Amino acid sequence: MRENLEKLKKEWEEKFLRSGKFKEREKVFKTDSGIEIDRIYLPDESFDYVSKLGFPGEYPFTRGVYPTMYRGRLWTMRQYAGFGTAEETNKRFKYLLEHGQTGLSVAFDLPTQMGYDSDHPMAEGEVGRVGVAIDSLQDMEILFDGIKLENITTSMTINATAGILLAMYVAVAKKQGADLKKISGTIQNDILKEYIARGTYIYPPQQSMKLIVDIFQWCNENLPKWNVISISGYHIREAGANAVQELAFTFANAIEYVRSAIKAGLDVNKFGEQLSFFFNAHNNFFEEIAKFRAARRIWAKIMREKFGVTNEEALKLKFHAQTGGSTLTAQQIENNIVRVTIQALAAVLGGCQSLHTNAKDEALALPTEESARTALRTQQIIAYESDVADTVDPLAGSYFVEYLTDEIEKKVWEYIDKIESMGGAIRAIESGFIQNEISKSAYEYQMKIEKKEKIIVGVNEFKTDEKQKIEIFKLNEEAIKKQIEKLKKLKKERDNDRVKGSLKRLRDCAISGENLMPAIIECVESYATLGEISDTLREIWGEYKER
Structure with a gap:
């Protein structure tokens, strides 16, 4: 069956494509990963x-x-x-x-x-x-x-x-x-x-x-x-x-x-x-x-x-x-939909x-x-x-x-x-x-x-000079200030002896090699902060610096 289909495919190509009447846009078609794409695909008899x-x-x-x-x-x-x-x-x-x-x-x-x-x-x-x-x-x-x-x-x-x-x-x-x-x-x-x-x-x-x-x-x-x-x-x-x-x-x-x-x-x-x-x-x-x-x-x-x-x-x-x-464009943002x-x-x-x-x-x-x-x-x-x-x-x-x-x-x-x-x-x-x-x-x-081998609509082709009026999201800067104030208030009002005790236990576990999750949960429940917990592990483990 496959051999017969291949024969029919060649006849079809001779009839319609080799005459030059039907031209293709590119010499070679490939996916973004470089996989070559054939004109048409036939059944594969070896497919299990x-x-x-x-x-x-x-x-x-x-x-x-x-x-x-x-x-x-x-x-x-x-x-x-x-x-x-x-x-x-x-x-x-x-x-x-x-x-x-x-x-x-x-x-x-x-x-x-x-x-x-x-x-x-x-x-x-x-x-x-x-x-x-x-x-x-x-x-x-x-x-x-x-x-x-x-x-x-x-x-x-x-x-x-x-x-x-x-x-x-x-x-x-x-x-x-x-x-x-x-x-x-x-x-x-x-x-x-x-x-x-x-x-x-x-x-x-x-x-x-x-x-x-x-x-x-x-x-x-x-x-x-x-x-x-x-x-x-x-x-x-x-x-x-x-x-x-x-x-x-x-x-x-x-x-x-x-x-x-x-x-x-x-x-x-x-x-x-x-x-x-x-x-x-x-x-x-x-x-x-x-x-x-x-x-x-x-x-x-x-x-x-x-x-x-x-x-x-x-x-x-x-x-x-x-x-x-990374495929979204700032130009003609409606195209992103x-x-x-x-x-x-x-x-x-x-x-x-x-x-x-x-x-x-x-x-x-x-x-x-x-x-x-x-x-x-x-x-x-x-x-x-x-x-x-x-x-x-x-x-x-x-x-x-x-x-x-x-x-x-x-x-x-x-x-x-x-x-x-x-x-x-x-x-x-x-x-x-x-x-x-x-x-x-x-x-x-x-x-x-x-090189325009890859067309991005609105970016390297089909561009327009129209100015877009776009309503963009703006952060509430006052809320950010309140976040820092809330954090300072928490550090002042929590049970700081309990916090210190939980961070010490975390430090001990990091040194001994125990599973850290129970100690981290204890720290969190004492209202130790994310930064305090991270810094405790930084002290023991250090930080990674890219070469």
């Missing part, structure tokens, strides 16, 4: 359905991690939000929940991410800018005031200080009388990608990994429904990686986390269930869909073949997707478990209420009006999609094998290999834009 696809909810999970996927339950619509103070962000959370958001996702400001209190000199000018300022348990109580944590899932984009923010969340849940066995959500807790792509690290890699494994262990025993890490390709992609590199470097990091946890004595069949991933959804529609499908297959193979996992639940790659922030729609649809057709859609104005400032609502409505229209969620993996069997899925998997394995031969992700990071690969990819992509 069972080993390559299988059925949804079964190994290798190419078609989805659950048998019914969105026919059973739609993805969680989790809009990323956080700015200014806990009071202001609490209002935004409630606004989004009133408009149909089904999960919370917290953005923290840079001082919170870097382990500095709002009154620290290093925090000046950054308090509340790119996320909410959280200095103590008091702020966390305000952030979730009127929101029952047992009834909602919360994702927290936090890494170096993940253990502290998780401890605060647990303390709030306990005050609400929640059953910790029912609390569900995610902390990003992915420090390796910070050394690669983002830079919000505090401690050296070895100590950071120790803290991450402590969180794995504590959650395994106390928060069984909590995702202990969200291994992030998102920021790797934002730094300039292509789709293949996004998966490859994310999985290289994931292998390192799993190895570290096993070395610490944890059972991969248990903690493997609490691992999750965070990927980017970019504009190259079919490549993105294929990327998500390939990701599930690759991860299932890694867990089964590399780590001997036998628990089916621990083989499943569950992921959150966010539309590409279209970009986000394409990206969100790719994430849904690729089988995401939760999704954030960026707002049209995020290339200029934090989103306004109106633009955040439009971003949420984009998800809701896809969910309730497009009917794409009515069948599982609707693009399976597309000759093109299956070809792309296979090609992405092949190229990802080539990277993984290379990184493994170097000694793993940490060695590859320390040598600069991963960072250099991302830099090269970012440079090549930018060159394509400058």
Whole structure:
């Protein structure tokens, strides 16, 4: 059959294309990852359905991690939000929940991410800018005031200080009388990608990994429904990686986390269930869909073949997707709504478990209420009006999609094998290999834009001189001042003897090598601040300085 089809294809090309009557736009068509795209695709007789696809909810999970996927339950619509103070962000959370958001996702400001209190000199000018300022348990109580944590899932984009923010969340849940066995959500807790792509690290890699494994262990025993890490390709992609590199470097990091946890004595069949991933959804529609499908297959193979996992639940790659922030343009911002729609649809057709859609104005400032609502409505229209969620993996069997899925998997394995031969992700990071690969990819992509080989509508083509009147979000500067005043008042009025005692216990645990989470929770509940807890560990572990 294949030989006959190839013969018919050649006849078709001779008839319509070789005559020169029908010309193509380019000599060679490629995806953003450099995968060459043929004119048309034919059935592949060697394609093994069972080993390559299988059925949804079964190994290798190419078609989805659950048998019914969105026919059973739609993805969680989790809009990323956080700015200014806990009071202001609490209002935004409630606004989004009133408009149909089904999960919370917290953005923290840079001082919170870097382990500095709002009154620290290093925090000046950054308090509340790119996320909410959280200095103590008091702020966390305000952030979730009127929101029952047992009834909602919360994702927290936090890494170096993940253990502290998780401890605060647990303390709030306990005050609400929640059953910790029912609390569900995610902390990003992915420090390796910070050394690669983002830079919000505090401690050296070895100590950071120790803290991450402590969180794995504590959650395994106390928060069984909590995702202990969200291994992030998102920021790797934002730094300039292509789709293949996004998966490859994310999985290289994931292998390192799993190895570290096993070395610490944890059972991969248990903690493997609490691992999750965070990927980017970019504009190259079919490549993105294929990327998500390939990701599930690759991860299932890694867990089964590399780590001997036998628990089916621990083989499943569950992921959150966010539309590409780096694809948003300051020019003609209404175009961003279209970009986000394409990206969100790719994430849904690729089988995401939760999704954030960026707002049209995020290339200029934090989103306004109106633009955040439009971003949420984009998800809701896809969910309730497009009917794409009515069948599982609707693009399976597309000759093109299956070809792309296979090609992405092949190229990802080539990277993984290379990184493994170097000694793993940490060695590859320390040598600069991963960072250099991302830099090269970012440079090549930018060159394509400058040469107009890649068209960005409104930027390098289809430009306009019209002046846009855009209402952008403005931070409440007075509220920021009140945040610092509130912090100073807390430090004065709390039981400072209790604070000192809890910080001493944390210091002792850091020296002895005990699991740090119980000590961090004790510090948090005594109203020790995030900065005080971070500084205590800085004294023992030091800070990481990039070479």
